[in-house]
Amino acid sequence: MNAPTYRFxxxxxxxxxxxxxxxxxxxxxxxxxxxxxxxxxxxxxRESIAPPKVSAAIYRAAALIPGVTVVGSATDAIGRHGVAxxxxxxxxxxxxxxxxxxxxxxxxxxxxxxxxxxxxxSAITQRAFVDHVGQLPS
Numbered sequence: 001m002n003a004p005t006y007r008f009x010x011x012x013x014x015x016x017x018x019x020x021x022x023x024x025x026x027x028x029x030x031x032x033x034x035x036x037x038x039x040x041x042x043x044x045x046r047e048s049i050a051p052p053k054v055s056a057a058i059y060r061a062a063a064l065i066p067g068v069t070v071v072g073s074a075t076d077a078i079g080r081h082g083v084a085x086x087x088x089x090x091x092x093x094x095x096x097x098x099x100x101x102x103x104x105x106x107x108x109x110x111x112x113x114x115x116x117x118x119x120x121x122s123a124i125t126q127r128a129f130v131d132h133v134g135q136l137p138s
Contacts, residue, residue: 004048006129014053016060023061034065038087041065042096045105049127059085062096071095076107077123092119 013019020037027036041062044050050058062068067087074084074097084095091113097106109121128137 004044006049006051009044009048009050009054012050012054012057014057016057016064019054019057020061020064034067034087035089037065038062038068038089038094042094042108045096046108046122046124049129074109076109077121078107078125080106080123082106088113 013022023037023040024033027033027040041058044058062085065087069086069088071084071086071093073081074095075081076097080097080099082097082099084097086093086095088094093111093113094108095111096108098104099106105124107121107123110119111117112119126137130137
């Protein structure tokens with residue numbers, strides 16, 4: 001599921017249980033199952049634009065992962081505030097941040113729970129479909 005094409009994303013199941021099962025089978029033997037499933041779903045959110053029904057299944061599949069929580073207030077790398085979906089693994093909480101108004105994915109951040117430090121953060125400022133590799137959205 002690394003670097004998926006739009007055509008590949010169109011082929012994914014739209015049932016969240018089936019999608020989570022597929023992700024877990026594909027990632028078997030890597031990190032522990034909940035962590036790997038959360039990481040894989042995060043990769044799909046960050047690195048691709050999925051068809052609407054698949055996007056809905058991705059969000060619902062994330063909610064099925066044991067240990068996933070909601071953080072009421074989170075801030076992305078450029079200071080936008082939103083709500084986050086989070087998962088904690090080995091003392092680090094990874095948060096996917098979404099706009100409260102549009103529910104659009106804004107970015108993510110990793111927080112070291114031992115000292116409260118932010119270890120990494122990102123912000124998505126623009127996403128679009130283009131006609132060819134290297135083309136920038138207008």
